[in-house]
Amino acid sequence: MPCPERHVIILGSTGSIGTQTIDIIERLNQRGYAFSVVGLAAGKNVERLAEQIKRYHPYAVCIGKETEGEILRQRFPKVRVFTGEKGLRELARLDEVDLIVNALVGAIGLPPTLDGLSLGRTVALANKESLVVGGELVTKFLDEYGGAILPIDSEHNAIFQCLRAGRLSEVRRVILTASGGPFLRVHKEELDRVRPEEALCHPNWAMGSRVTIDSATMVNKGFEVIEAHFLFHLPYERISIIIHPDSVIHSFVEYHDGSLLAELASPDMRIPIQYALTYPKRVETGLPRLDLEKISRMEFETLDHEHFPAFATVLKAAKQGGTSPAVINAADEVLVERFLEGGIPFTGIASGLQTILSRWESAEADLKEISSDAGNQDEVILSTLLAADRWARKAARYLSF
Numbered sequence: 001m002p003c004p005e006r007h008v009i010i011l012g013s014t015g016s017i018g019t020q021t022i023d024i025i026e027r028l029n030q031r032g033y034a035f036s037v038v039g040l041a042a043g044k045n046v047e048r049l050a051e052q053i054k055r056y057h058p059y060a061v062c063i064g065k066e067t068e069g070e071i072l073r074q075r076f077p078k079v080r081v082f083t084g085e086k087g088l089r090e091l092a093r094l095d096e097v098d099l100i101v102n103a104l105v106g107a108i109g110l111p112p113t114l115d116g117l118s119l120g121r122t123v124a125l126a127n128k129e130s131l132v133v134g135g136e137l138v139t140k141f142l143d144e145y146g147g148a149i150l151p152i153d154s155e156h157n158a159i160f161q162c163l164r165a166g167r168l169s170e171v172r173r174v175i176l177t178a179s180g181g182p183f184l185r186v187h188k189e190e191l192d193r194v195r196p197e198e199a200l201c202h203p204n205w206a207m208g209s210r211v212t213i214d215s216a217t218m219v220n221k222g223f224e225v226i227e228a229h230f231l232f233h234l235p236y237e238r239i240s241i242i243i244h245p246d247s248v249i250h251s252f253v254e255y256h257d258g259s260l261l262a263e264l265a266s267p268d269m270r271i272p273i274q275y276a277l278t279y280p281k282r283v284e285t286g287l288p289r290l291d292l293e294k295i296s297r298m299e300f301e302t303l304d305h306e307h308f309p310a311f312a313t314v315l316k317a318a319k320q321g322g323t324s325p326a327v328i329n330a331a332d333e334v335l336v337e338r339f340l341e342g343g344i345p346f347t348g349i350a351s352g353l354q355t356i357l358s359r360w361e362s363a364e365a366d367l368k369e370i371s372s373d374a375g376n377q378d379e380v381i382l383s384t385l386l387a388a389d390r391w392a393r394k395a396a397r398y399l400s401f
């Protein structure tokens with residue numbers, strides 16, 4: 001029986017996860033699947049988006065800037081071209097969409113996730129900020145509108161797979177593995193002097209630059225704890241971290257009987273992407289497989305909180321909930337940029353996050369008054385989160401070291 005056609009939108013189509021999603025779609029279509037790319041969104045890379053339009057013929061696209069949108073409208077008069085953050089929301093609400101792959105980077109990914117979920121759609125989620133910034137709202141939308149999230153982040157995809165072996169009530173805890181990033185063995189005193197190019201060398205995974213730096217500071221792992229909290233409805237006390245430099249095991253689920261289930265695979269994001277696309281089926285990927293005989297041993301160690309102080313700050317914000325995770329996320333995005341530009345030391349990311357979170361604790365009250373106007377309650381919450389995001393961005397940009 002031929003596979004039914006599935007209409008897919010890819011948000012963030014020119015980035016690392018976006019291009020790998022397209023690669024998987026091509027591979028699946030060669031195997032008889034019928035994925036049709038109906039919408040694409042990119043931030044800045046207009047040339048690559050134009051190439052994708054020529055190749056996949058989406059009927060709508062979105063690009064960051066209006067001037068670039070105009071260029072695309074002239075080149076592709078038959079394609080609907082949206083622009084900016086509003087455009088992302090319109091794209092997520094297009095008619096006759098079966099799956100939204102959200103591979104955007106940053107808080108900008110939250111509104112289109114909510115829009116897709118409000119229509120009861122399935123979102124294959126690589127944009128962690130949707131849950132880091134808007135986890136409470138996303139949970140509410142899932143309850144109210146009956147959509148679904150399929151996690152693409154490798155750890156959460158692993159947990160999602162391991163959870164198929166038991167009930168949520170049988171889970172004692174989940175254990176996220178962390179590679180430790182490029183500076184696991186670098187002496188604490190030397191961290192002040194590490195350069196952006198050293199931080200961008202992740203030992204195991206090829207990823208975008210923000211998430212690579214976030215892996216080096218362990219901010220990424222903090223965000224993943226928040227993701228797991230909302231995705232799997234687990235209290236923070238039941239989400240653990242273990243350092244596993246080999247990145248062979250992508251995460252564990254520990255059940256009450258003491259059984260630990262793990263998912264292992266080559267560190268290739270196309271495997272979790274494909275799992276989200278074909279779920280609940282598993283099909284051949286044609287990708288290199290994990291060769292167990294070549295893995296002589298696997299190592300595990302405890303997370304050293306002193307070595308990675310940013311992790312505790314993210315977790316503090318997570319437990320505070322409300323707007324605090326949005327603040328940490330936005331501040332981190334700016335501090336990472338400043339580090340990559342050579343403006344602040346690597347250790348400034350962790351210390352900056354701590355300063356900004358404590359400043360926020362006193363600034364938040366003022367902001368609440370501004371946003372308490374009546375209106376659609378969900379939109380009010382969303383605009384409060386985005387206002388917190390803007391506040392943190394500014395605070396991080398002007399923070400002096």
Ligand code: MG
Nearest residue numbers: 153154155224
């Ligand atoms: Mg991950």
